Amino acid sequence: MITYRYRGRDANGRVVSGQLRAENTADVAAQMNGNGITPIRIDPVVTTEGLLPAFLRTELFARPPGTEELMLFSRQMYSLTKSGVPLVRALRGLSESSRSPMMVRALEDVIESLNAGRDLASGFASHPKIFNPLFVNVVRVAENSGKLDEAFLRLYHYLAFDANTRKKIKTALRYPTIVVTAVAAAVGVIMTMVVPQFAKAFSSFGAELPTPTRIIIAVSNFTVNYWYLVIAVIVGLIIGTRFALATRAGQRFSDSVKLRIPVLGSIVLRATLARFARSFSMIVRAGVPLMEGLTLVSRAVQNEVMASKVRRLRDSVERGDTLTVAARTSGMFTPLVLQMLAVGEETGRVDEMMEEVADFYDREVAADVDNLASLLEPILIITVGGIVLVLALGVFLPMWDLAGAAMHKG
Numbered sequence: 001m002i003t004y005r006y007r008g009r010d011a012n013g014r015v016v017s018g019q020l021r022a023e024n025t026a027d028v029a030a031q032m033n034g035n036g037i038t039p040i041r042i043d044p045v046v047t048t049e050g051l052l053p054a055f056l057r058t059e060l061f062a063r064p065p066g067t068e069e070l071m072l073f074s075r076q077m078y079s080l081t082k083s084g085v086p087l088v089r090a091l092r093g094l095s096e097s098s099r100s101p102m103m104v105r106a107l108e109d110v111i112e113s114l115n116a117g118r119d120l121a122s123g124f125a126s127h128p129k130i131f132n133p134l135f136v137n138v139v140r141v142a143e144n145s146g147k148l149d150e151a152f153l154r155l156y157h158y159l160a161f162d163a164n165t166r167k168k169i170k171t172a173l174r175y176p177t178i179v180v181t182a183v184a185a186a187v188g189v190i191m192t193m194v195v196p197q198f199a200k201a202f203s204s205f206g207a208e209l210p211t212p213t214r215i216i217i218a219v220s221n222f223t224v225n226y227w228y229l230v231i232a233v234i235v236g237l238i239i240g241t242r243f244a245l246a247t248r249a250g251q252r253f254s255d256s257v258k259l260r261i262p263v264l265g266s267i268v269l270r271a272t273l274a275r276f277a278r279s280f281s282m283i284v285r286a287g288v289p290l291m292e293g294l295t296l297v298s299r300a301v302q303n304e305v306m307a308s309k310v311r312r313l314r315d316s317v318e319r320g321d322t323l324t325v326a327a328r329t330s331g332m333f334t335p336l337v338l339q340m341l342a343v344g345e346e347t348g349r350v351d352e353m354m355e356e357v358a359d360f361y362d363r364e365v366a367a368d369v370d371n372l373a374s375l376l377e378p379i380l381i382i383t384v385g386g387i388v389l390v391l392a393l394g395v396f397l398p399m400w401d402l403a404g405a406a407m408h409k410g
Contacts, residue, residue, distance in 0.1 A: 216394035274361035281354035
């Protein structure tokens with residue numbers, strides 16, 4: 001479809017303007033007439049997207065919309081469906097206002113799917129890069145129950161909590177990331193510019209150098225003389241890591257390492273458990289069958305280690321265990337959370353209790369994130385101090401040895 005800019009007059013004779021997406025100007029005119037607007041001028045909008053080769057405009061090179069855009073979409077769909085706006089009209093309006101080309105194409109496909117007689121969830125399911133299985137199944141159940149507006153509101157709150165947790169963790173990691181980057185840059189400058197000058201000075205004395213100094217000079221010489229190999233190794237590691245993370249085994253290893261990182265591991269674990277509890281609460285409230293819901297939640301936790309535990313929990317429930325017994329066997333939760341889950345199962349309010357569990361973990365994550373900088377600061381100071389000490393000893397030990405030899409001769 002092409003974006004067109006139009007000008008026209010409404011029923012009151014006022015000049016109105018805007019943009020519409022259509023196959024041709026005739027379709028634009030038809031849409032305008034349908035909205036009670038008499039066309040005056042219709043022109044195609046020339047965009048940089050239209051100047052790109054077709055293969056560069058495919059979904060392979062397009063960037064999927066982020067969590068914020070999905071939040072906005074869910075919130076707008078809640079408002080529109082609650083107001084009784086027809087789905088096709090609502091989706092067309094959101095398609096015209098979206099800034100993501102990938103989202104625009106997806107919504108256009110969903111509109112075509114609706115016009116062909118298929119349901120909304122099936123249209124979403126054909127775009128898994130944007131709408132994950134959890135999103136699709138919540139919408140599918142809501143369509144069948146006639147509570148689509150409530151489903152979009154739940155999805156909005158779920159995405160908002162998830163985005164808020166990620167934002168807090170990123171904010172807390174900003175300071176240590178800056179420190180580590182600055183230290184790495186400083187070490188690089190020292191090894192490539194400072195150490196070679198000291199190496200020349202030491203070689204002119206002809207004295208035997210201490211082992212730490214010889215190691216530092218050897219590393220410096222290799223970095224200076226074979227810098228292209230260093231860059232190639234770094235690039236290779238980055239590319240190899242990305243390929244490894246694309247496999248389930250690589251992702252599982254990465255997620256396992258994340259959970260074992262001092263200080264950060266506990267935050268990642270609690271954030272993952274909060275995501276599990278909130279996802280589970282949402283699918284229970286939406287009416288998704290328990291077995292299917294646990295399968296969907298295992299994909300939504302975004303951690304392969306925890307996902308395998310959720311799958312074991314599902315298998316245990318499938319064998320006939322109660323949810324509380326299965327949760328205890330999985331080893332995922334603390335005794336306090338298990339008690340809350342048991343009460344929820346006894347009273348038939350599992351969704352409410354899982355929401356409370358999610359809030360409990362969210363509060364713990366927020367407290368840990370607030371204290372993260374103070375917890376990481378001693379570790380950073382010790383690490384930076386160790387690096388500085390090694391470099392200082394490597395540079396100054398020969399100077400002290402030479403000074404001592406000179407004094408001894410004197």
